[in-house]
Amino acid sequence: MNSVFRIYTFFALTLLLVTLAFGLLATWAFLYPEAYNRFLPFYQLRPFHVSAALFWIISGAVAGVWFYKKEEFPKIRVSELLANTFMITWMLTILSIFGCYAFKIFGGREYWEFPPILCLPLLTAWILLMVAYYIPWYKSSRPKPLYVWMWSTGIFFFFITFIEQNLWQIPWFRYSFLREVTVQWKSNGSMVGAWNQMIYGTALFLMVKISGDASIAKSPKAFFFYFLGLSNLMFNWGHHIYNVPTAQWIRDVAYIISMTEFLFLISIIQGFKSKLDEQRKFKHLITYRFLIAAEFWVFMNLLLALGMSIPAVNRYTHGTHITVAHAMGTTIGINTMILLGSFTYMLGIDNKTEYSKRVINVFYWISQYSLGIFWVTLIVAGIIKGYRTTVLQMDNFNEIMKPVFQAINILSYAGIGLIIGLGTISIIYLKEIIKKKQRILEYNNNIN
Amino acid sequence: MARIIWILLLLTFITSSWLIYTRCDEKNISGIPDEHVKQGWKVWQEKNCQGCHQIYGLGGYMGPDLTNVASQKDKGPIYMKVFIQHGTGRMPDFHLNDSDVNDLILYLAWIDKSGKSRVPASAVEWTGSLDIKN
Numbered sequence A: 001m002n003s004v005f006r007i008y009t010f011f012a013l014t015l016l017l018v019t020l021a022f023g024l025l026a027t028w029a030f031l032y033p034e035a036y037n038r039f040l041p042f043y044q045l046r047p048f049h050v051s052a053a054l055f056w057i058i059s060g061a062v063a064g065v066w067f068y069k070k071e072e073f074p075k076i077r078v079s080e081l082l083a084n085t086f087m088i089t090w091m092l093t094i095l096s097i098f099g100c101y102a103f104k105i106f107g108g109r110e111y112w113e114f115p116p117i118l119c120l121p122l123l124t125a126w127i128l129l130m131v132a133y134y135i136p137w138y139k140s141s142r143p144k145p146l147y148v149w150m151w152s153t154g155i156f157f158f159f160i161t162f163i164e165q166n167l168w169q170i171p172w173f174r175y176s177f178l179r180e181v182t183v184q185w186k187s188n189g190s191m192v193g194a195w196n197q198m199i200y201g202t203a204l205f206l207m208v209k210i211s212g213d214a215s216i217a218k219s220p221k222a223f224f225f226y227f228l229g230l231s232n233l234m235f236n237w238g239h240h241i242y243n244v245p246t247a248q249w250i251r252d253v254a255y256i257i258s259m260t261e262f263l264f265l266i267s268i269i270q271g272f273k274s275k276l277d278e279q280r281k282f283k284h285l286i287t288y289r290f291l292i293a294a295e296f297w298v299f300m301n302l303l304l305a306l307g308m309s310i311p312a313v314n315r316y317t318h319g320t321h322i323t324v325a326h327a328m329g330t331t332i333g334i335n336t337m338i339l340l341g342s343f344t345y346m347l348g349i350d351n352k353t354e355y356s357k358r359v360i361n362v363f364y365w366i367s368q369y370s371l372g373i374f375w376v377t378l379i380v381a382g383i384i385k386g387y388r389t390t391v392l393q394m395d396n397f398n399e400i401m402k403p404v405f406q407a408i409n410i411l412s413y414a415g416i417g418l419i420i421g422l423g424t425i426s427i428i429y430l431k432e433i434i435k436k437k438q439r440i441l442e443y444n445n446n447i448n
Numbered sequence B: 001m002a003r004i005i006w007i008l009l010l011l012t013f014i015t016s017s018w019l020i021y022t023r024c025d026e027k028n029i030s031g032i033p034d035e036h037v038k039q040g041w042k043v044w045q046e047k048n049c050q051g052c053h054q055i056y057g058l059g060g061y062m063g064p065d066l067t068n069v070a071s072q073k074d075k076g077p078i079y080m081k082v083f084i085q086h087g088t089g090r091m092p093d094f095h096l097n098d099s100d101v102n103d104l105i106l107y108l109a110w111i112d113k114s115g116k117s118r119v120p121a122s123a124v125e126w127t128g129s130l131d132i133k134n
């Protein structure tokens, strides 16, 4: 495994640590602005936190795809070279972005709050990655299992949505504010779908490896849910902007498509018993534990998301911390868990001593319980704000927020739990990346 | 078979994107932004006001939603000016010059004309959908 990839995986995992640290700082700045406004105001910490989270997820997703695709595609030299150039450009641009934030140089949109010129190197890097990925993909004559479809879909749609996300720079898109908001959230919403394709693809790949059952990546049912996911990627983003007075059909299409996610829910409930059997078989594997945690959080977040996707309910939840619960519940509970599972597998953690695994297990459970409290507190904060704003029709912002602060206070303690849990696991994994030097990430761990 | 479904979905995606770009706001009741509004928009982004404030409920959650602050009763331009020019204990003072402050107010007033952020109960339909007109 080449050293650029090693540095890249190290970088990606470090972004998770950065996310955690800035998340906690942002929470304190939210609670005690008088103390933070002079040196580290919330409006500076939030971009650090949110962009680090975003880049952790995308970088981690690419790390997985790039590592596992070796099994599927022929090795092509030029493709390796391009991928290395992608990784270096990508990392340097992210560092420049943090440099801008450090000097309070902003200029973009929510989640992408850096000067838009930096989108150019990001886009260039991504195009290199696409070439590096699609050449061997095209040359491979083997039948492509579903996870390859998912990786390819994710990489392609990230490209599309990234461009769409930048359309605001063409004046015509800003002639109407409603168009501008609509296009922004169309692209943001679909982009989440794009990285989910990459990450769920990796989860499926790992399940195939763990169970040794390749048929799960070929079954018609799996393909059915892939297409359902793809339709949701394309058409369900409208739930972000139900309250925006755009054309009525945009709301209705999003509502109908979002409701198809009930099928995911039903499928999870149906599969519950077989999951229990599966769990008995594989629970000694840390990789599997992260995957099963992600499944649990899929279920919980799906319940919340389905609720929020009903426009009449969204009227109460929109613009409250319930949205944040949804955002962090999914980015931490689903994406981060699968990515940590993927790192566990790449680093061969399952082959380590029982003792090391037990240590990881302890921090794993600290993470899960902290996230549980974290998530519930955000929902409670959201319900309070929604009730006071929409039911009581209160107008005074400071009055509305008073009880919300109490909830956010509890959140900060759960945040410390998350830092201890996820942070320690990340540090253990970072050490593994350093320790393994040459041998690292050799693709030979037979984890059964 | 899977390939055909994929291509059909992609074509639908392209068509729907086109329709959304061109048809999502046919009336454009707030009109095309003038130079002041554009400048206000720029300052809004450069100072990262959206890090703390929401427009149509979207943004950071530390401060209030500003979609309709320009036309809310007891609020409006002078009220906004006080906040933007000096900040508060919770909102930082950005030391903006007069012209940037005015442009920010014009930008927010332009947004205000595009519609209401809060959806009235009367807009809820029996299907659970919302019927919003601006």
Ligand code: HEM
Pocket: A019, A020, A021, A022, A023, A024, A025, A026, A027, A030, A046, A049, A050, A053, A054, A056, A323, A324, A327, A328, A331, A332, A336, A411, A412, A414, A415, A416, A418, A419, B051, B059, B060, B061, B062
């Ligand atoms: C110590 C743990 C963490 C704390 C205390 C924390 C805290 C916060 C805070 C205060 C916000 C801003 C909410 C607002 O605008 O009022 C936020 C937003 C966000 N965080 Fe975290 N966070 C943590 C961990 C994470 C992790 C690990 C991820 C994902 C990898 C993540 C992803 C996000 C995202 C995507 C948002 C944007 C939500 C939105 O406004 O839609 N956070 N977080």
